[in-house]
Amino acid sequence: MGTLLLVGTRKGLFLLRSDEARREWELEGPTLVGWSVYHAARDPRDGVVYAAANNWVYGATVQRSDDLGKSWERAEQLGLPEESGLKLEAAWHVEPGHESQPGTLWLGGDPGVLFRSDDSGATWEPVRGILEHPTRERWHPGAGGLCCHSVQVDPSDPNRLYVAISAAGAFRSDDAGESWEPVNAGVAAEFLPDKYPEVGQCVHKLLLHPRQPDRLWQQNHCGVYRSDNRGSSWERLDGNGLPSGFGFPIMIHPRDPDVALVIPEEGAENRVTCDGRLGVYRTRDAGASWELAAGGLPESAWAVILREASSSDGLDPAGLYFGTQGGSVFASPDEGSTWLEAASELPPVLSVEAAGWP
Amino acid sequence: MAVILLPSLLASEAGGRNRFETDATTVGEALRQLPIANLVFDDHGKLRRLVNVYVDGVDIRGRGGTEVALDGAETVRVVAAVAGGIAP
Numbered sequence: 001m002g003t004l005l006l007v008g009t010r011k012g013l014f015l016l017r018s019d020e021a022r023r024e025w026e027l028e029g030p031t032l033v034g035w036s037v038y039h040a041a042r043d044p045r046d047g048v049v050y051a052a053a054n055n056w057v058y059g060a061t062v063q064r065s066d067d068l069g070k071s072w073e074r075a076e077q078l079g080l081p082e083e084s085g086l087k088l089e090a091a092w093h094v095e096p097g098h099e100s101q102p103g104t105l106w107l108g109g110d111p112g113v114l115f116r117s118d119d120s121g122a123t124w125e126p127v128r129g130i131l132e133h134p135t136r137e138r139w140h141p142g143a144g145g146l147c148c149h150s151v152q153v154d155p156s157d158p159n160r161l162y163v164a165i166s167a168a169g170a171f172r173s174d175d176a177g178e179s180w181e182p183v184n185a186g187v188a189a190e191f192l193p194d195k196y197p198e199v200g201q202c203v204h205k206l207l208l209h210p211r212q213p214d215r216l217w218q219q220n221h222c223g224v225y226r227s228d229n230r231g232s233s234w235e236r237l238d239g240n241g242l243p244s245g246f247g248f249p250i251m252i253h254p255r256d257p258d259v260a261l262v263i264p265e266e267g268a269e270n271r272v273t274c275d276g277r278l279g280v281y282r283t284r285d286a287g288a289s290w291e292l293a294a295g296g297l298p299e300s301a302w303a304v305i306l307r308e309a310s311s312s313d314g315l316d317p318a319g320l321y322f323g324t325q326g327g328s329v330f331a332s333p334d335e336g337s338t339w340l341e342a343a344s345e346l347p348p349v350l351s352v353e354a355a356g357w358p
Numbered sequence: 359m360a361v362i363l364l365p366s367l368l369a370s371e372a373g374g375r376n377r378f379e380t381d382a383t384t385v386g387e388a389l390r391q392l393p394i395a396n397l398v399f400d401d402h403g404k405l406r407r408l409v410n411v412y413v414d415g416v417d418i419r420g421r422g423g424t425e426v427a428l429d430g431a432e433t434v435r436v437v438a439a440v441a442g443g444i445a446p
Contacts, residue, residue, distance in 0.1 A: 082402045
């Protein structure tokens with residue numbers, strides 16, 4: 001078993017393949033030429049690849065490939081009801097549904113919207129519980145729009161879902177997406193008059209740990225957080241070795257729920273990696289302490305890594321991956337201890353997602 | 359039959375075809391028959407802002423838009439708006 005990386009860029013989708021050693025990578029692509037691929041994922045249930053694709057003229061769509069990108073099928077009209085007063089601005093993140101629900105997928109988009117498909121991505125319906133959420137008037141867009149960028153499905157309960165929206169916060173559903181409860185207690189929104197509101201937090205990326213699904217991690221505009229109770233409360237984790245609480249991507253270990261990695265940036269007003277270097281920081285103790293895990297990464301760099309542009313695979317040792325706005329993809333075959341450049345000179349990398357291969 | 363010509367990305371999305379013939383009586387009807395209709399119209403059914411349509415070389419905007427009539431002898435050309443800068 002090796003690893004396949006789906007690398008979404010501003011100019012199409014690239015595929016990177018490697019064997020189990022994950023030290024030599026073969027580049028294929030681009031496919032979906034003309035599309036900005038905000039995120040792509042391979043459905044573990046059937047191997048189909050889905051891409052959240054956007055074009056500056058032709059709008060947002062979802063593309064589907066059952067032959068690993070050789071051919072694509074576009075979804076039918078993706079949009080929002082006119083009476084909502086909202087227009088779809090972008091497709092952000094496509095997430096395969098629970099393993100017990102073949103054909104079900106979720107799609108997060110801008111302006112703070114979630115879609116559900118029950119026909120393997122051919123048609124998509126907006127989720128009313130998010131579209132008409134009673135707190136929506138308190139949501140506000142950031143630099144990336146009002147983007148629903150994180151969608152997580154609890155593997156232990158098909159009815160439990162999470163979404164995170166910038167800047168609206170995190171929401172949990174316990175009834176398969178019908179209703180959504182804000183889960184932002186303890187998460188700061190330092191840019192608002194009320195620093196700890198019910199909603200309005202700027203989550204940059206939220207992940208659920210598949211082996212311990214009550215545990216969530218988030219990289220936020222205002223810190224790094226962990227929840228051990230399905231988002232009901234959060235503990236702030238920056239400091240103790242992290243040079244900054246600001247950043248976008250977060251990676252987790254596929255088996256050890258105490259391991260997470262972030263790539264801090266200087267801050268909201270200077271969005272480049274800290275200290276003029278490309279530094280990944282790893283915790284092995286659930287966020288109590290952080291260490292620099294940057295062996296092999298450029299020591300002189302002012303890099304930008306977007307929120308969708310990191311991932312981990314399921315192998316042992318775990319592989320970790322991220323891509324930069326400068327068009328590089330870095331891979332670590334040993335859980336972050338050492339890194340190598342798997343690809344360079346790509347268009348700006350928008351997303352990286354790892355999947356099993358073949 | 360009027361002829362519709364598509365730019366490269368739309369042709370790719372239409373299975374590689376950049377030329378379609380139509381007996382539609384308006385530009386809107388002609389475009390909605392295409393397999394890429396959901397790329398030229400937005401989610402509310404409006405022609406996307408940066409999609410330009412020319413009938414025999416004349417921009418339909420300001421001349422009736424998608425209601426411009428076709429009598430079957432025209433060439434309808436779909437063109438993505440020209441732009442520079444960093445947005446794409």
